[in-house]
Structure formats: structure tokens, C-alpha cells
Amino acid sequence: MEDPAVGLSLRSTKGISTEKRTLHVSWSKREAELSYTIYSSNPEEEGEWVQPSPDKSEQIANFWRKLNYILGETIPKGSPSQETWESICISLQGIGQSLFNSLIPSQVADCIKEWESGFSVRVSTNEQWIPWELMYDGQNFLGDKFIFTRYPRLKDRRVSSDKNRSKYQRSKQVKKIVNVVGGNIGEQSAQKASELFIKISESISIQLLREQSISKLTKALDQADILHFTCHGHLDPINLLQISSGKSPIENLCLDTAG
Secondary structure, three states: OOOOOOOOOEOOOOOOOOOEEEEEEEEEOOOOEEEEEEEOOOHHHOEEEEEEOOOOHHHHHHHHHHHHHHHHHHHHHOOOOHHHHHHHHHHHHHHHHHHHHHHOOHHHHHHHHHOOOOOEEEEEEOOOOOOHHHOEOOOOEHHHHOEEEEEEOOOOOOOOOHHHHHHHOOOOOOOEEEEEEOOOOOHHHHHHHHOOOOOEOOOOEEEEEEOOOHHHHHHHOOOOOEEEEEOEEEOOOOOEEEOOOOOOOOOOEEHHHHO
16 A cells, blocks of 8 residues: 655764654544554555544543653763663653553554654654654554654545545655754754755755744745754743743743644
8 A cells, every 4th residue: 555644854874764654643533543554565554544542632631741740850860870761761661661552452563563763654644642752562663663753744635535645645755844943952953953855865955943032933934845844842831842941931832833
């Protein structure tokens, strides 16, 4: 089955697995369920499955408060001892394992566990609250195990017919990427994030915004095809992405504004 989210063309694929998988995920808040479809070169992995999900915003917010508390305690430690780091990983693995077990159907989970490390895994999804990269499949975090990307959808585009499927499977021509690197990120990590798209085709314009205001971000979005963030997220006092050096909601991207 064709991949419904054909991505970017890299000039170099050295060291990158050619195996690709796409998880097409549709979240229905009203029906409190997540619908999954796997697009794969292996026909045995193809199918559709449904899994119950939280149906109340407060349940989702409580999860993020718990995760934010752990990460809030972790990030300021800088370079922790090996013992402290192992303890942090165990705590995050517990949360990631719980997410993996509760949000992913058992059949899909079995497929993911069989995928080799280094596979290119893309999640095509209409939700904005599941931290896929932090899910733990019993072996590793998905963000560490795979070359992990997202293909966000603003509306539910589950495809029920071959005619409609071909419409959404056409490759989108990417001409401009806006790469946002936020504030309070370690220099090494910030530099790595700044160079994230250096292997992309020279025909694609890359605009880097490092610790810039929401006003500059808005101006940069003109004719942008892809918007990528490497930023800290904050829940208190409001939900925002820290795109600038300060934490003021005036300078940063409130999620209500992004919606």
C-alpha cells in the first residue's frame, strides 16, 4: 500500500534505513477512540484497529502536568550522575510504557516491537497531545529507536475509498521550511537543531528562527510549507511553546494562538 505522507527528499541517505512505516492515526474526542492504520511494504502489517482514548480534556491535562513535573525536575540538573540519570530514565520509561500499553492496540504494538531500530517511522495524526517520541515499547523510547517524524493533520482525513486515497497520497511539493529553535536550550542541542535540515535539497528554502518573537515567527510563515519546532513547552500559568529567550506569553507561542 502506498505511503499517504510522502516526505522530503534528502540529498544523502547514508546510514539511514530505507525501510519506512506510516501510522495513520485519527483521534475522535466525541467517540473517545483512536483509529489506527499501518501503511507498510509488508502486507501482513496492514490493517485497521481501534483503541479507547481519554474523552475528557482534564484527563489529558492531568497527564501533561505529571510529565511536566518530571521533566521540570530533570532539565535543571544539567549533567547528572550516572545513577541519577538511570533513575530519571526509569521514571520516564514507566510513563512511556503506560502510554504505549494504553493508547496503542495490541496488534499495532506487536508490529512496532518487531520493527528494527533505524526504521523511518512517520505518524500521520490529527491530535496534538500524544508524545509519541516518549512512548516506550519495552525495548526503547520510540524517538530513540526510530527515525521518527510527524505528519500533522488539521482535520480528520481518514480515507475510506481508493479514489479519495489517491487524492491525499500525492506528493506535496515543499518549497519552504521554517525551523524554530527556542530559548533556554543547551548550546550543543540548539546548534544540532539549527542544522537539522542541512541535508535537504538546495531547492528548498530554510529559514531559521532562533530565540525570536512570535511577531517574527508570524512574518516568517508566509508561504511556508513546513513549520518545525525545537522548544520547551510550559503548562503554567498557560500552555505555551518557548520560542524566545524569555517566558512571557507576549513573546512566545500560546497554544490557543496556534490553534
